[in-house]
Amino acid sequence: MRSSASIFLVGPMGAGKSAVGHRLAEELGCEFIDSDEVIERRTGVDIPYIFEREGEAGFRARERLVIDELTQRPGVVLATGGGAAQDPGSRALLGARGRVVYLHASVEQQLRRIRGSRQRPMLKKGDPREILEALMVQRDPQYREIADVIVETDGRRVAAVTREIRRRLEELEQGGSGPS
Template sequence: MKGKLKKTVVLVGMMGAGKTAVGNALARLLEVPFLDSDDEIERAANMTVAEIFARDGEPFFRARESEVLSRLLAGSPCILSTGGGAFLAPDNRVVIEEKGVAVWLKADLDLLWQRVRHKTTRPLLRTADPKATLAGLFDARQPVYALAGITVESKPDYSIEDMARKVMAALSGRHDVMEME
């Protein structure tokens, strides 16, 4: 199965859902660039996301995130991984819907916890009880992620390549997003 991307595919979902890993694999399959909005923000600020959160706060970060998303979505079609909170902003959802397609990488809470529990790069999980924090974020964000145009469910036994193929299969049914060759 081979396809030509017509719009940017924006991967959304919780931290640990696999947006970066699956996005890289999907970009290789489709032979298009892979971009990560957090990487682009860090490059522009010359600081890590955690440093931006610590110095300037989450509202400042979210404003920069929206600017970067708009800029990236104005470019050529690509695979774009976003931070877990990017899709929560209504304005971000509008620009994603207008210029691309949102794909929710849906993973259950246990799988997400297994993937993020040892990471020190997650500013929102720097709390006394990071698992409870993750659970709260999960519960609050699920209804918003469900607004994505496409949902691809992750399972613990899926490899990164399995997930990339599942996303590609979901995209193949969207002729506004991908032209099958």
């Protein structure tokens, strides 16, 4: 894979974007960036606080600005927030500026991975299972719209997911087909 090509990880919360992103960047010798961490560092507050103060629309506007900036950097692995693909502007930036990998995880897998997390403002409004199911129905088509590669993460170790991403992106570079 070209070292200057950036890789953008999208998918629901609990899909493994941060864990896989760290490993992938390390293996490729790239910089790893988590867009949520950048937002928290710049604002000095956590994401739940931003949601509380500015609402989801305010957070998405901040997120779009950060994604615009970060997607212009060459050769990075960027883990986006679970809702980044909801914003048409963010979706367009991600799709146009690098290779997009959709890390798919079932609702069951998401529930197992995020159990006990207090950093998930979208889950504070009711039953987590119902919320995750509704978010999957809403967001899955948006992730698929921009994905160059779709990788299933259920029950898989980070190393296995990373190997598959590398293999699939290499196939794309050599003229292979799109997402599957």
